[in-house]
Amino acid sequence: MDLAAYLSERKIRPAAFAAEIGVPPSTITRILRGERDPRAGTIRKIVEGTGVR
Numbered sequence: 001m002d003l004a005a006y007l008s009e010r011k012i013r014p015a016a017f018a019a020e021i022g023v024p025p026s027t028i029t030r031i032l033r034g035e036r037d038p039r040a041g042t043i044r045k046i047v048e049g050t051g052v053r
């Protein structure tokens with residue numbers, strides 16, 4: 001499952017998820033739009049925030 005599907009399925013707004021994992025909302029928005037590839041630290045936070053192992 002990709003991040004957009006995860007957020008949609010759980011009805012989580014990108015800005016709320018960003019706040020939860022401690023990254024700027026624009027980072028998540030740009031990742032979702034395909035405008036930016038996440039850095040390693042951001043990937044780690046996303047993985048931890050989604051509970052993916």
